[in-house]
Amino acid sequence: MSSSVVSVRYTHPQAVLWVVCLIALIAVAGIALPYPILAPLFAATALNDFNHWLGIAPEILLGIALAANPLGMLFGSATLGALSDHYGRRRVLALSLTLAVAGYLGSAWALSAEWYPGFVLFRFLTGLCEGSVSICRAIAADLHPQIERTVAISWMNSALYAAWLVGPLVGGLTMHLGAFVPFLIAAAAMVPCLCMLYFLLPPDLPLQQHQPFWQQLRQHNSLRLVRLPLLRLVVAAQLLYTIGLNAFYEYYPLWLVEQQQFSGLQIGLITAVLCAVMTTVSAVGMARLGSRLPALHGAKIAAVCVALMLFLLPFTSGKLAWVWLVLCGVPNAMFSAWFQVYCTEHFGELGLGRVMGLLTLLMCTGNVIIALAGGVIALFGASWILWTGAMFIALAALMLVREQRRSAATA
Structure with missing residues (x-):
């Protein structure tokens, strides 16, 4: 039995909605964050270990780097939302946000070290964890009837639309401080979200079925x-x-x-x-x-x-x-x-x-x-x-x- 089956009543539903909207905004903004950052790096006339890794054409490396995050998000969205139905929203969301912070920090480090494979891997990890957008959407729907469902989902969607503007804006305005700086800012923005989740989301109910994780993942994914x-x-x-x-x-x-x-x-x-x-x-x-x-x-x-x-x-x-x-x-x-x-x-x-x-x-x-x-x-x-x-x-x-x-x- 999933913990989500039981109706949850939130003590501060409006605050919960604001927090999950902020998390979703940061997650989706993370996809578009490198758009203004990576293009100049790979279009630079001076070739280095990052934009000419293994002698591969910079255009191909750029495409792989841009695809890593949404590809990870595709896998994450197929699994994280379903896992939160079983293990609990707070538990799965907190873990995914923690790993997303690690992904952003790792991306910043890989950029500063000009380590291309590491950058791609950390971007994939970040995208995988940002599949938690499906959990945020589920929490917005969970708030009904405390917050009317159309209202909660509309606010969630507005955060996602705004993210496509915020991501490139943050990247473009801060990249002059260093290409890695926008990723540090994204990691820092996730930390207060983690803290607010701890205080605003009620504890998850104890698991009533103890299936092995991989069996649970195989049987209860969105696919x-x-x-x-x-x-x-x-x-x-x-x-x-x-x-x-x-x-x-x-x-x-x-x-x-x-x-x-x-x-x-x-x-x-x-x-x-x-x-x-x-x-x-x-x-x-x-x-x-x-x-x-x-x-x-x-x-x-x-x-x-x-x-x-x-x-x-x-x-x-x-x-x-x-x-x-x-x-x-x-x-x-x-x-x-x-x-x-x-x-x-x-x-x-x-x-x-x-x-x-x-x-x-x-x-x-x-x-x-x-x-x-x-x-x-x-x-x-x-x-x-x-x-x-x-x-x-x-x-x-x-x-x-x-x-x-x-x-x-x-x-």
Whole structure:
């Protein structure tokens, strides 16, 4: 029996929500943290043991270094959330955060020592532990009914959106102190989170079943949920949507350069505004108004809006392109909140940690798929990648229509 089965009442639910949002923000910001740091290191004309390890081309080494963290997060999201259902949220989250601190410190040391293999390994370890985002999402859902579920999940999503802005910002503003400094800052930010968890989260219940760890890991990971017929349409919808959304996230800068002749500064500004809009819509709009529509119905409408807006984006230009691109973030923030609320309400008995881990796992998988396929599609022009993303999101909306019919038929 999982400890999560028993309803938990938190003494300070609002404080708990703020802390887990901060942890999720730091975790996801850690993915984007090295973006402004590593590119100059590997593009430097002076070759060294770090950017020319074993004589391998710097471009390949950069790709491996950037992929290590999200790859670790993919594995972590598949296991940590499910383990927290069994061993307890506080216990697993505290351990993963402790190891994440070690990963950040190790990354800083490997950078200063110019030890490339160590840097990649520590980035993978950090990503593995940052799979604890699924635990944070599960805790946000656990807060219901003390905090309405739509409100808690909307605040969590707003923290994740903000992370994609905070990560590169911290890295870019502090790298002049040394390429390793941003990683030290990330490690330091994790320490007070650990302390607050100790005081705010109630102790985990004693384990009622004593299975060997590896057996528990094998039997209760999020990957096993993919096989359930009950979740077939939900899994398809999440994977299709994240493929389409990542096509937008990863390749709209290329479209802005190819079609709109945007500079790097302009792309940075529009990205900042996009993140701010999604954060605001999630934290303010969805937190206050999200419960006025049935979650699945709202998610379906939002997915259709995202698909339509993404399809029309390549036909815009000038200032309209600025505005239209930013507005694409509005229905996306709505979809994310409504879809997660639906999943926690209807499939929470499978273990909130496992369910949130599954959603995070599918998000990472979608990221990998479009990253591999996008380069080929880009040969035909960046607009085709955006249209491909719109098609996948439209297919996700179709899956939600079918899920709505299935849910109504079994009600």
